[in-house]
Amino acid sequence: MKPFRVSVHIVPRKGLLDPQGKAVADALHTLGFASVAEVHVGRHLVIETQAGDAKAAEASVREMCGRLLANPVTEDFEIAGVVPA
Amino acid sequence: MKPFRVSVHIVPRKGLLDPQGKAVADALHTLGFASVAEVHVGRHLVIETQAGDAKAAEASVREMCGRLLANPVTEDFEIAGVVPA
Numbered sequence: 001m002k003p004f005r006v007s008v009h010i011v012p013r014k015g016l017l018d019p020q021g022k023a024v025a026d027a028l029h030t031l032g033f034a035s036v037a038e039v040h041v042g043r044h045l046v047i048e049t050q051a052g053d054a055k056a057a058e059a060s061v062r063e064m065c066g067r068l069l070a071n072p073v074t075e076d077f078e079i080a081g082v083v084p085a
Numbered sequence: 086m087k088p089f090r091v092s093v094h095i096v097p098r099k100g101l102l103d104p105q106g107k108a109v110a111d112a113l114h115t116l117g118f119a120s121v122a123e124v125h126v127g128r129h130l131v132i133e134t135q136a137g138d139a140k141a142a143e144a145s146v147r148e149m150c151g152r153l154l155a156n157p158v159t160e161d162f163e164i165a166g167v168v169p170a
Contacts, residue, residue: 031149036133043127044126
């Protein structure tokens with residue numbers, strides 16, 4: 001078992017309302033950043049876990065996302081990277 | 086001016102308490118993921134903005150992070166990617 005650091009992005013599903021992103025975009029406009037078209041706000045998780053290899057680490061984090069980390073109704077997740085810790 | 090999609094990671098500064106990460110790690114242990122050592126929870130933002138080139142898009146998002154998106158006392162940010170939208 002070796003330590004791995006797995007990064008995950010959890011984002012609101014495409015097509016669903018993203019009120020937090022809308023609020024950030026409005027605030028940026030107010031601050032003068034007129035060229036901002038759209039903002040999406042999601043979560044960035046870094047999970048340090050032990051696994052036999054990178055593939056096993058990724059599979060285990062996928063299971064964590066399905067069971068706890070991401071809301072399957074409103075969110076999508078993607079594994080952004082798996083690196084030895 | 087061309088459209089760019091800039092990804093940003095905003096994470097709790099190293100060494101500061103990350104109670105949300107601690108709570109997620111504890112919940113994962115309870116679910117049986119015993120090999121999880123540590124979890125860090127941050128924000129993942131995707132900003133769609135117009136700019137002359139990728140370098141200008143990145144500079145503009147850095148300024149947004151400094152002025153609004155990241156808390157300079159407790160958070161660090163990094164530009165994770167700049168791609169044409």
